[in-house]
Amino acid sequence: MFYVSRRETFSAAHRLYNPKFSEEENKRIFGKCNNPNWHGHNYTLEVVVAGEINPDTGYVIDLKYLKQIITENVIRKVDHKNLNLETDFMKGIIPTAENIAKAIWYQLVDKIPTGKLYAVRLHETENNFFEYKGE
Ligand code: NI
Numbered sequence: 001m002f003y004v005s006r007r008e009t010f011s012a013a014h015r016l017y018n019p020k021f022s023e024e025e026n027k028r029i030f031g032k033c034n035n036p037n038w039h040g041h042n043y044t045l046e047v048v049v050a051g052e053i054n055p056d057t058g059y060v061i062d063l064k065y066l067k068q069i070i071t072e073n074v075i076r077k078v079d080h081k082n083l084n085l086e087t088d089f090m091k092g093i094i095p096t097a098e099n100i101a102k103a104i105w106y107q108l109v110d111k112i113p114t115g116k117l118y119a120v121r122l123h124e125t126e127n128n129f130f131e132y133k134g135e
Contacts (some may be wrong), residue, residue, distance in 0.1 A: 001050055001051070001052065002051060002060045002115075003048050003049070003050050004049050004050075004051070004063065004066075004115070005046050005048045005049075006066045006067055006070060007044060007045070007046050008044075008047075008067070008070050008071070008074075008075055009042065009044050009045070010042075010045065010074075010078050010080075011040055011041070011042050011043070011079060011080055012040060012043060012080070012081055012083050012087075013040045013081070013083065014038070014039075014040075014041070014082070014083040014095040015035060015036065015038055015095075016029075016030035016033040016094055016096060017034060017036075017084075033096075041125065043078075043122060043123065044123040045070070045074065045104065045120070045121070045122055046119075046120070046121040046122075046123075047066065047104075047108060047117070047119075047120055047121075048117075048118040048119040049061045049066060049112055049114075049115040049116065049117060050115055050116050051114060051115020054114065059114075060115050061114050062114075066112075069108065069113075070108065073107045073108060073111060074104050074107050074108065077089065077107075078100075083100065089103045089107055090103055097122050097124040097129075097130040098130050100122055101120050101121070101131065102120075104120050104122070105117065108120070109134070117134075118133065120133075
């Protein structure tokens with residue numbers, strides 16, 4: 001089994017906020033990411049596809065198609081956007097890195113032409129990254 005990865009980057013704004021909590025609780029739980037005037041992160045996304053080598057092409061997946069699929073289904077919806085307000089697949093979801101990684105998984109899982117989506121890894125800061133591998 002091979003694991004083939006494509007890395008993409010995007011910049012996006014967000015605010016972590018749950019209307020179930022009081023203002024004080026929101027501040028305590030979400031800290032800096034609760035800033036009511038938004039703030040941004042430079043995210044790095046890694047998409048990993050698992051599969052066998054196609055003997056005719058020598059590829060598991062043609063990375064130019066994987067790049068295109070990620071760009072169309074994810075990057076153009078998140079890059080330089082407000083994740084709370086502008087990203088259709090994040091509507092009504094608290095945009096933590098965990099939730100963003102999970103939502104990106106569901107944007108991609110049925111669109112991989114060869115091999116299978118194996119992992120979505122999202123780096124929110126240099127030291128904090130999150131990985132989703134499906135249910
Ligand atoms: Ni944040």
